[in-house]
Amino acid sequence: MRSILSVRRLFPVRGVSALIALALAPGLALANGAGAGGSKPQDGGSGVHVRFDLSDPSGAPFPSDRYTQWDWTQKTLKRVKLPKPDCAAFPSDCADIDVINTLDGFNTQPRITVPFSGDIDPASVTSDTVWLVNLGDTLTGQGFGQKVGINQVVWDPASKTLAVESDELLEEHSRYVLVVTNGVRDAQGRPIESGAYGRFRHDFNYGQSRDRDLADYRKSLLDGEHAARATKQRIVALSLFTTQSASADLEKIRNQIKRSKPAPVDFVIGNSAAGPVRAVFAPGALLGIQFSRQTGAAPAFTTSFLPTPALNVVAGSVGRIAYGRYTSPDYQTAGKYIPATGTLSGQPQPQGSNQLTVQMFLPAGAKPAGGWPVAIFGHGFTDSMYGAPWTVASVLASQGIATVSINVVGHGGGALGTLNVLPAGGAPVVVPAGGRGFDQDGNGAIDSTEGVNAAAPRSIIGSRDGLRQTVVDLMQLVRQIEVGIDVDADGSVDLDAGRIYYAGQSFGGIYGTIFLGVESNLRAGVPNVPGGSITEVARLGAFRPLTGIALATRLPSLINVADPSGIVFNENIPLRDAPPVTNTVAGAMAIQRLLDRNEWVQQSGNPVSYAALIRKQPLRGNAPKPVIFQFAKGDQTVPNPTSSAILRAGDLTDRATYFRNDLAYAATGGAIPKNPHTFLTNIGVAAAAPFAVGAQSQIAAFFASNGALVIDPDGPGGPIFEVPIAGPLPEGLNYIP
Secondary structure, three states, X not given: OHHHHHHHHHOOXXXXXXXXXXXXXXOOOOOOXXXXXXXXXXXXXXXXXXXXXXXXXOOOOEOXXXXXXXXXXXXXXXXXXXXXXXXXXOHHHHHHHHHHOOOOOEOOOOEEEEEEOOOEOHHHOOOOOEEEEEEEEOOOOOOOOOEEOEEEEEEEOOOOEEEXXXXXXXXXXXXXXXXXXXXXXXXXXXXXXXHHHHHHHHHOOHHHOOOHHHHHHHHHHHHHHOOOOOOOOOEEEEEEEEEOXXXXXXXXXXXXHHOOOOOOOEOOOEEEOOEEEOOEEOHHHEEEEEEEEEEEOOOEEEEEEOOHHHHHXXXXXXXXXXXXXXXXXXXXXXXXXXXXXXXXXXXXXXXXXXXXXXXXXXXXXXXXXXXXXXXXXXXXXXXXXXXXXXXXXXXXXXXXXXXXXXXXXXXXXXXXXXXXXXXXXXXXXXXXXXXXXXXXXXXXXXXXOOOOOOOOOOHHHOOHHHHHHHHHHHHHHHHHHHHOOOOOOOOOOOEEEEEEEEEEEOHHHHHHHHHHHHOOOOOEEEEEOOOOOHHHXXXXXXXXXXXXHHHHOOOOOOOOOOXXXXXXXXXXXXXXXXXXXXXXXXXXXXXXXXXXXXXXXXXXXXXXXXXXXXXXXXXXXXXXXXXXXXXXXXOOOOOHHHHHHHHHHHOOHHHEEEEOHHHHHHHOOOOOOOOOOOOOOOXXXXXXXXXXXXXXXXXXXXXXXXOOOOOOOOOOOOOOEEOOOOOOOOOOOOOXX
C-alpha cells in the first residue's frame, strides 16, 4: 500500500486502477497517451531508444537541470553546474565552463541534443514528434502550458546524436520540458522506444538513492510529464531544464541610475591659447574639425577630418555643434566583463566610472519652450560617433530634432585622441575626442573595436558586457537629459526631457534594441539593420572570419577545413525551415556545441532577448514603445535571418520597414553596393543617396510626430521600401551574387 500511495503522490491525476496496475507490473508501459513508454518493445521492437546516461551531458537529452545546483539568490533558484573535461587536454572548454557555471540557467535559444542507441530517420523529427512545453516562470508561473516546436534539425550518424534548435526564443527564467515521442522513427521506419528512460522512470528507487540531486531531477521529470501534452504518440524520453535570466542586471542598473542625481554635463572642455572654453560651435563658422585618433599605445595618432560637409544634406538645418562631458558608472572590470551577481537578490556594483564625451547637433532656428526634442544616435561596429551620426544629423535637424551621440565601449580610438576645431576666425580649440579603445592585446596598436570584448580567460563573453555597458552609458545619458542640459549657459534647458528618442545603425541597432527594451524614458525608436545573436551575425555574414579566428585559437583548435588561411570552417547548420541535415562533416558537431555555448553565455547582451520588452512584454514601470525596425534584403554584414530573429521574438513584423536592395540595385544599373548594410548613411554615393535620405526622413518624421507617423520613404506603394514588410520574414541570406 505504501508504494501505491507514493506513486499516487507523483501521479495525482491517474486513476486508482492504473496505479495498482503500475504497482503490480512496474516494467509495463503506460498505455495512457500522456505517459511514457516502458522498457520493453511495445510497438514494433526496433530496439532503438534515447540514451539516458545522466552522468554525462552528451549521454542523455540536453539541456537538463541535472547539471544545476540550488542557489537561492537567483530568480531560477538554480545555478548551472556543468562538469569539466580534462583541463590539460581541453583548457579552452574549461575556461568556458567556468563562465557558464556563473549563469542561473540554460540558453533561451538552446541547441538541444538527443543521443540515440541506433540510427533514426531524421525526416521523422518534427514539431509533432519532438517539442518543448513551458512549465511556467519560476517566480510567477506565467507561460505554463505553452508549446514550442523545433527547427534547424541536424542528425549526426557518427555519434548517433540529434541536434535541434527551439523554434522560437524561450521565456527567460522559466522551466521547460523537452518531449521526445515514438513518432520519431528508426532507420527502418519503426517507432523508437523508451529504453533507458523508461527504466529510469519506473525502476529507479529515488527514496533510497544516495544521489539526492538525481532523485530530485527524477521527481521533476515525473511532475513535468503531466504537462507534456502527448496525444498521438507515446513519450519515450523527457528532459527538464530552466532558462537563464537575461534582463535582470540591466533592469537593476536602470533603477540605480534613475535614483541618482548626476552633476550637469560640462561643456567647458575645450582648450585654446586663451585657456578653457565652452566647446560649442556654429558649423558655418568652421573651416573644419581635425580628428587626431589615438591608434597606438606609444602613443601614436592618425589624423583625418570629420565629415562636416555631411551637415549640408539639408543645408542650414544644424545651428550648433557641441561637445560636453559627463560621468557614467562603469560596471566592467579591467578584464571587460561585468561580475555575476544573484539575479534575484544580488545588485550589480559599479567598478568605477567613465568620463564620457558626448557630441550634440542642435537645430537652427528658434528653440521650443521646453527644449529641442532629441534623438540619441548609436553608431556601428568599427565606427565612432564621428561617422554615422554626422550623416543623419541634418535631416533630423530639419524636423526640429537634435542629435546626440557617444562612443561605444572599445571604439573611437584611445583616450588620448583629440579634436582640433578650426574656426574661420580666431584660435583653434582642442577638445577631448572621448576614445574608449585601448591596447588590450599588448601589441602596441589600438584597433577600431579593441576593448569591446572580454579578455581571456573569459573570452566566451565576447562583446556581451561591452554592449551592456554601452546601454548603461546611454541610460546615464538619458538621466543627464532628465536633470537638464544647458548647452550655451543661458540658464534654460536645450533638450526636452519629455521627448527623447533613439535611432542607431548596425551595432547601434543591436545595443539600441536592448536600450529600447530597458530604458523607461524613450518615447520611440528606430533600430536600423540590427540582428541577433552576435554569434549568428558573425557566422552567417561578413564577420565570419572572426569566428574562424576564434575557432583556430582554441586549445585544441576546432578548425575542420584545410585552407591556407587557417580560419575556414564548416559548422553544417541549416537555416531555419530548411530540410533536416545529415551531418557528414568531421568536427561540425563540436563547432555547433561551441556556437551554442557562445550564444548561451551572451544572451544577456543579445538584442533578441530584449525585443519582447519593447512592446509585447514591457518591464515593470515601462510603457510599450512605438518603433520602426529598418532592415535590407540581402544584408551581408547583419544577415536577414538575424534581423528576423529580433522581429519574431518581439512580435514586431508589423513595424518592419524592408529596403529592397535587389530592386534598387537593378533600378540603378548596379550603381549602388550589393551589400546594403549602410543604406541609411550612404550619402556619399550619388545613386544611393536618395535611398539614404528617404530612410532618414522616415526616422525624422516618426520622431517629429512622437512616434505616430510612419511614412513610406519612396512614397505610398513605392517598390523600394516595403512599409511594413509585404511578405513573411526572410529566413534566407538573399545575397546578390
